[in-house]
Amino acid sequence: MSIAVFLESYNGELIKASKEAVAVGKTIAEKTGKSLFGIVLDDNVDNVISAAGQIGVDTIKAASGVSLYHPTMYSRFIVNAGKDADYIILPATVWGSEIAPQVTVKLDATPVSDIIGVEDANTFKRSLHGNKIHGTVKAEGKMIITVRAGVFDVPAENVVTPNVETISPETMDSDSIMKLAEILASSTGTIExxxxxxxxxxxxxxxxxxxxxxxxxxxxxxxxxxxxxxxxxxxxxxxxxxxxxxxxxxxxxxxxxxxxxxxxxxxxxxxxxxxxxxxxxxxxxxxxxxxxxxxxxxxxxxxxxxxxxxxxxxxxx
Amino acid sequence: MKIVCLLKVVPDTETRFQINSDSTDVVWDASIDYIMNPYDEYAVEEAIKIKESIGADVITVTIGKGEEEKSIRKAMAMGVDEGILIENPDLVNSDPLSIAKAYAEVVKPLGADIIFCGKIETDTSESFVGPAVAALLNMPVITEISGLEVSESGIVATRDASGRKEKFESSYPVVLTAEKGLNEPRYPKLPMIMKAKKKPLAKKDDAGTVIRTSVKQIKAELPPSKGAGKKLEGSIDDIVGQLVDGLQNKDKMI
Known part of the structure; x- marks a missing residue:
């Protein structure tokens, strides 16, 4: 019984929102005594694994050689890697918010979206009505949680060398009807x-x-x-x-x-x-x-x- | 071409809410105005634009509890052909997965080429239904799109994802969710408003799906307010100096 965290990365860089999701995972781990592991899909997994090791993530299931994002492929990989976990936690980024509902459906789990606080292992704070109201929700069952970016502090440095299990991702070949065709640099090209x-x-x-x-x-x-x-x-x-x-x-x-x-x-x-x-x-x-x-x-x-x-x-x- | 828009009705985004007496929810009274979820309006507008360019039947599907017809008629005045409304308060108050399953059940027999909705519901801050319906119906999904090109064979959609522009290609059927900036929703003209009154709106009280409440709201509160604001006094050079000093020495931000 465990807690899985999707460590979203791009070009070998672990994003800050993923580290914040790890912080939520660690809080739940402390409250429940469950262990935490990370899920990585990237072309350059080593870099992401080492960044996760800096904040104490000691177990990782990784798919290497993933050079292009595909929501269905990511969802399937996370379902396979996280199907035995009690919690799957994702950053509420564009990717995370796109993947989480698909994972929830496949595992017939309980969705807890875009949280801004953790009260206890099954009680969370959410922002409602354009952040004019804060709601507290109680959830039951296997939970798929997304974490609003910028709310939780990144975990303190705690360097470990993660145990890595490498799993091949399902390939989305040419019969896949939808694909990411191109990534263009942002027009502003600055900090997100x-x-x-x-x-x-x-x-x-x-x-x-x-x-x-x-x-x-x-x-x-x-x-x-x-x-x-x-x-x-x-x-x-x-x-x-x-x-x-x-x-x-x-x-x-x-x-x-x-x-x-x-x-x-x-x-x-x-x-x-x-x-x-x-x-x-x-x-x-x-x-x-x-x-x-x-x-x-x-x-x-x-x-x-x-x-x-x-x-x-x-x-x- | 058939396009199904999932249309939610939400409290006006300018609403100032009050908390109820047992602090479990906001006060839902007659002072609240209801509008089409602003992001769903971008989806409806885009569907109408596709209808105008290559031809399409546009149907809205709504799950609601009695405040919805005005917004559905507005969508019809924009150009939507027909509507389906499931009125069921228990379903509205159930968990997002139950709501998505009900939408999927209603949408499935319609044979949509595109299922369209907003990227987020402004009341519940949920971005769940679009991608979940896609998974339930085994369709691909592209969320938060801000650009769309449509042809007979498929679509090209662009979006902003964590500071990058991503461009997707897909054949039909596909689920899309709309981000602000995709288009500028039109104001319906009077003849269209009159015509909308006569367009078919099918009402049902159930989608025939299981309703669960695996997530329950137990408390509502106003966000913690920041302390009273503080204005700096002095000339422009003085206040800039005070600010930099404060940020550097007190807050350690520089």
Missing amino acids: LTEADIIVSGGRGMGGPDQFNIIEDLAEVMTAAVGASRAAVDAGWREHSDQVGQTGKFVSPKLYIAAGISGAIQHLAGMSSSEIIVAINKDEEAPIFKIADYGLVGDLFEVVPKLTEAIKKVKGL
Whole structure:
């Protein structure tokens, strides 16, 4: 009886959301006394296995030579590797959220999606109504759990050398009716929002797409991801994949810097659980200031470049 | 070509909820407005666009408890041809797998080439039904798509996945879930609204499937609020200095 964690990786890199899923697995392991193992599918499994070993994952079932994602193939592999486990835990990424329901169906299990907290071995917190409500759910039976990215802390370093069992994945050959044809680099090509420790976001106050260069400059010196409010996305200044909020991404980085964002409820729903919030806005009545740890009333076109310069100086850049 | 849209009805996303007296749920009263799940609306719009470009019958299937007809009629005014509504509160309150099984049971005999729904339900934050229905009906699934090209032989879909753009190809049948950005849903015009009133809507009270509650909500609460906000005082140079000092020395962020 055990706990399986899908260690999502890409090109040999274990993603942060997977480490957070391991943290959930470890919490459940402590509460139940069950053992934990990881499931890896990648072209370069060694790198992923070694990254998992850094956070104490001591047993891994791995499929090597997997160079292209296919949801059916991934689901089948996870079903086979995890069929005897009491819990299968996946990060609630695009892949994880696509795979988990298929695994749930195949194992006729209990789905517990997109959790934000673990109360005990069968009681979990979820975010409802665009994060305006937190619900607690009690689940029974074999559980397939997905974990919201950016909520749980990555487990502390605890280096082990994992025992690895290599299993061949089923090949999805040419008779497979659906395939991933191509992976193109992201248009922004920077840090993914839900993976970032620091996010710098711009809103309506940016006034246009070109002005985002000052946000990007600040993000670069802080090694941060760039986000945007719905107003900025709806205006066509930024891609929807950059949107933070109820109809965009839910984020909870260590540091969130909001520039020219007034703080509509739908934006706050997506970022108010950030550890430290910095708000820069010329309207001192803007609702964003109510949740800001550091509120800077002023013209963002003056404040943001000065902040970039000041941080450069501190970092010796 | 036949397209089936799974259409859920949810509280308006602007709703300000209150917690009920025993803290088990929000208060469900007459003040709540119901709308088509915004992500399902992208799916409906895309289905109508396919209908307009290469021809298709578009059917919506909804599981609900009595608040749904207005939204289904809106989808019909957008161009949906007919609707099926399963009204069953026990089913609505059951676990996501039971709901997916009911959808699969209703959709199966329709012979859909594309099954379309939103990437997420804004009320329950579930992204479960689309991929689960795909697994139950043995169909491939591509979730959270933001681009779609359709031809007689199949589809090409693109999406953003963890910072990458992924491009998928599939023949029919296929299950797709829609992300914001796929299209801009239309506002129905008056003649279409009138026409929608007469389109067929079949109501049933059961899908004939087993209803389980393997996941039960036992508590609801407002998210912990952040402490009162703090504004920095001084000139722009002063407040930038205070911020950098705080982030560096107090919060250890730099």
